[in-house]
Amino acid sequence: MSTxxxxxxxxxxxxxxGVASAFYLQKNNPDKKILLIDRLLAAGQANTAMSAAAxxxxxxxxxxxxxxDTSIKYFEHVQNDLKHELYFxxxxxxxxxxxxxxxxxxxxxxxxxMKDSGIQFKVYTKDELKEMIPGLNVDFANxxxxxxxxxxxxxxxxxxxxxxVLDPTRLVEHYLEEFKKVSHVKPRFGxxxxxxxxxxVPKLDLPGEPYVWxxxxxxxxxxxxxxxxxxxxxxxxGAWANELLDPIGIDSQTKTKKRxxxxxxxxxREGLRNLLYTKGFNDLGxxxxxxxxxxxxxxxxxxxxxxxxxxxxxxxxxxxKYIMSDEEMVPETSYxxxxxxxxxxxxxxxxxxxRATNMWAGGYCYSPDRIPxxxxxxxxxxxxxxxxxxxxxxxxxxxxxxxxxxxxxxAQLYGGKRINAxxxxxxxxxxxxxxxxx
Amino acid sequence: MSTxxxxxxxxxxxxxxGVASAFYLQKNNPDKKILLIDRLLAAGQANTAMSAAAxxxxxxxxxxxxxxDTSIKYFEHVQNDLKHELYFxxxxxxxxxxxxxxxxxxxxxxxxxMKDSGIQFKVYTKDELKEMIPGLNVDFANxxxxxxxxxxxxxxxxxxxxxxVLDPTRLVEHYLEEFKKVSHVKPRFGxxxxxxxxxxVPKLDLPGEPYVWxxxxxxxxxxxxxxxxxxxxxxxxGAWANELLDPIGIDSQTKTKKRxxxxxxxxxREGLRNLLYTKGFNDLGxxxxxxxxxxxxxxxxxxxxxxxxxxxxxxxxxxxKYIMSDEEMVPETSYxxxxxxxxxxxxxxxxxxxRATNMWAGGYCYSPDRIPxxxxxxxxxxxxxxxxxxxxxxxxxxxxxxxxxxxxxxAQLYGGKRINAxxxxxxxxxxxxxxxxx
Numbered sequence: 001m002s003t004x005x006x007x008x009x010x011x012x013x014x015x016x017x018g019v020a021s022a023f024y025l026q027k028n029n030p031d032k033k034i035l036l037i038d039r040l041l042a043a044g045q046a047n048t049a050m051s052a053a054a055x056x057x058x059x060x061x062x063x064x065x066x067x068x069d070t071s072i073k074y075f076e077h078v079q080n081d082l083k084h085e086l087y088f089x090x091x092x093x094x095x096x097x098x099x100x101x102x103x104x105x106x107x108x109x110x111x112x113x114m115k116d117s118g119i120q121f122k123v124y125t126k127d128e129l130k131e132m133i134p135g136l137n138v139d140f141a142n143x144x145x146x147x148x149x150x151x152x153x154x155x156x157x158x159x160x161x162x163x164x165v166l167d168p169t170r171l172v173e174h175y176l177e178e179f180k181k182v183s184h185v186k187p188r189f190g191x192x193x194x195x196x197x198x199x200x201v202p203k204l205d206l207p208g209e210p211y212v213w214x215x216x217x218x219x220x221x222x223x224x225x226x227x228x229x230x231x232x233x234x235x236x237x238g239a240w241a242n243e244l245l246d247p248i249g250i251d252s253q254t255k256t257k258k259r260x261x262x263x264x265x266x267x268x269r270e271g272l273r274n275l276l277y278t279k280g281f282n283d284l285g286x287x288x289x290x291x292x293x294x295x296x297x298x299x300x301x302x303x304x305x306x307x308x309x310x311x312x313x314x315x316x317x318x319x320x321k322y323i324m325s326d327e328e329m330v331p332e333t334s335y336x337x338x339x340x341x342x343x344x345x346x347x348x349x350x351x352x353x354x355r356a357t358n359m360w361a362g363g364y365c366y367s368p369d370r371i372p373x374x375x376x377x378x379x380x381x382x383x384x385x386x387x388x389x390x391x392x393x394x395x396x397x398x399x400x401x402x403x404x405x406x407x408x409x410x411a412q413l414y415g416g417k418r419i420n421a422x423x424x425x426x427x428x429x430x431x432x433x434x435x436x437x438x
Numbered sequence: 439m440s441t442x443x444x445x446x447x448x449x450x451x452x453x454x455x456g457v458a459s460a461f462y463l464q465k466n467n468p469d470k471k472i473l474l475i476d477r478l479l480a481a482g483q484a485n486t487a488m489s490a491a492a493x494x495x496x497x498x499x500x501x502x503x504x505x506x507d508t509s510i511k512y513f514e515h516v517q518n519d520l521k522h523e524l525y526f527x528x529x530x531x532x533x534x535x536x537x538x539x540x541x542x543x544x545x546x547x548x549x550x551x552m553k554d555s556g557i558q559f560k561v562y563t564k565d566e567l568k569e570m571i572p573g574l575n576v577d578f579a580n581x582x583x584x585x586x587x588x589x590x591x592x593x594x595x596x597x598x599x600x601x602x603v604l605d606p607t608r609l610v611e612h613y614l615e616e617f618k619k620v621s622h623v624k625p626r627f628g629x630x631x632x633x634x635x636x637x638x639v640p641k642l643d644l645p646g647e648p649y650v651w652x653x654x655x656x657x658x659x660x661x662x663x664x665x666x667x668x669x670x671x672x673x674x675x676g677a678w679a680n681e682l683l684d685p686i687g688i689d690s691q692t693k694t695k696k697r698x699x700x701x702x703x704x705x706x707r708e709g710l711r712n713l714l715y716t717k718g719f720n721d722l723g724x725x726x727x728x729x730x731x732x733x734x735x736x737x738x739x740x741x742x743x744x745x746x747x748x749x750x751x752x753x754x755x756x757x758x759k760y761i762m763s764d765e766e767m768v769p770e771t772s773y774x775x776x777x778x779x780x781x782x783x784x785x786x787x788x789x790x791x792x793r794a795t796n797m798w799a800g801g802y803c804y805s806p807d808r809i810p811x812x813x814x815x816x817x818x819x820x821x822x823x824x825x826x827x828x829x830x831x832x833x834x835x836x837x838x839x840x841x842x843x844x845x846x847x848x849a850q851l852y853g854g855k856r857i858n859a860x861x862x863x864x865x866x867x868x869x870x871x872x873x874x875x876x
Contacts, residue, residue: 244691295651
């Protein structure tokens, strides 16, 4: 605990947002000494690794559209031009919607904004969907169970061809490798930040400093590996932000929620194989990432595993957590069996009697408006609240962090589009509302 | 724990917001069985009792102006017409401002909005203030200590004559007495709500219910005195809202912060007595509630005690708390000595060498925009986030809770002004920003 080192910037958290921020900061501030740290033993091993790792530009908020669309285009560039394999597969996203959902005001705003922003999408009718997707059940008439379960019949499909899935570990590796090429300081792992250090400026060396009448700011971090000081601390800790920010009086306005994924292998089951290899939506010849009309249940194809990852965006009734404890990160078998499976098997009876062969849990970091935060406050730049879409916004958010650090009015995103560097701030927030939350 | 009783409405929390809500709900829904409960042994004994209990209509947000101005007029009505003594004394509020503060954009918006809303205020110059207020120091020239402490010289005073102080216990008693006159159920104290009960609608009596595919809502509360069920739960628990709402997946968007008050008696000190009995601002012949230009330090006169209550609205550096624990509610002598006293004694040297004869601490409940929340979510009506101005908004907030319960589009406030019943909601919030936060 006696070591005390000084840097220009310390980036706390080597998840998707942390490594992207570190890279753009170092790239655009080549002389600065930037230390990247994470409490785990490698980058991207916390909630980044727990993600469904799907990426979509199909948002209802033009802010989220901009963040994702430019990030996804960057990921394509990384994979196609830089030849760094991200296993980015354009499976597309398919939202199965009920008649009522399709005709809702929300959906109209959503589709209208996508048109305005040039986000590609296509509408399929029930008959087209039934034709294309093996085993899709679009008829709940006379199904009393389905009625009891509040399940809505599929009437339309909203398909986004530029969405897909990728390997978040590979994405983190890309930013980390690029960061290492330009950085002066080796990233350090197994470094747990215990608290942010607030000091008076100037220090008067009085007992109990700082007092209310002193100017103060964050000047460093206290970790299990000693004290590190820096002019600027970038906090990219997602679900753990409150633990560090609350004690110094910054309200992150985010909370976490447990989310779980369950792996179902198609195995030798013909019905599930046919579903997995659904034709007509994409060049891969597979079913898109698919969201059901009811209960927030969704699945993504996993071609390497010849199976599906099943998830659920449950809302009221699932606890918010002040911070995400490791003990929370335990998936519940009964959750698949009682909550997700009954819904899934109504729409896709081929899932009948399936059991998960693998499962895991992680923490979403929610902002109240489901749009991320990036802001500077007393020496800390906070990037969080990406609400389960952090990976797909990582490139844009990393660039915004850097623009904010450099005092630029705007951040230039991949492809040349620009965003006000303070648009995602807590004060003078300039975002439009999200209507398409899973 | 075997008892289970059923009511129409349960109001949780008998602080200022709870009793006002209970009263207006019962008054306007005379047939409903309304149970008011509190974990303490009497009403208004938690943070309501810890308040500086000052009331002001001098807000920068027209929303806050409306909530306070109508509430204050109701308090006057209670005291003058209903003859229920609230010890409401119109001391006025005096904001001492530096040249820079007075000329800031914030102050311009603030004063402009007060003019627009018909909120009375008067501007005093430095010379006038010096003339009126015994012992006020307006000259920090050549005071190196003041410079080191970032203290700003007083240049102007912004005075609101319709502001003042009152006795929050008497206010709570007023609403409680009126509630008891019309209610069918006796309020119960010493009842601690351990959790909100969420149930499936309809219940299927399956193990582990409710599942994600079921409709669900809050149907009651589990307490140390048994289970109480109701169609609607009103949550007026201030600093304890997260503890009940997070587990069911409602993000209150509020956090608490410890605030402390220190009592300084004027005693035989001539300087302090002269200050306390400052003439010219009000009919009471006393110094107004006064806010210093620096460090958030303020004081209110306490005529019965012949002294002052000193407080401080410190911001960055003072921890937010997820919930306010009883252990937190301990005032720190060193806080007065090191943080507040040095500031206070620079502006009012007559406080030199004073020590607090009494002190206490309580929890502010902050919303991000410093404007309260009132909203309905899955059977719960939440009223909180009043951020240290709950008492002065209690009447308006109680009426809004009732309007929301009755499904009215607007709430009618005292004096006839109206506000959209959903204006203080989390969704479609219709408020304008607060610029005058202490």
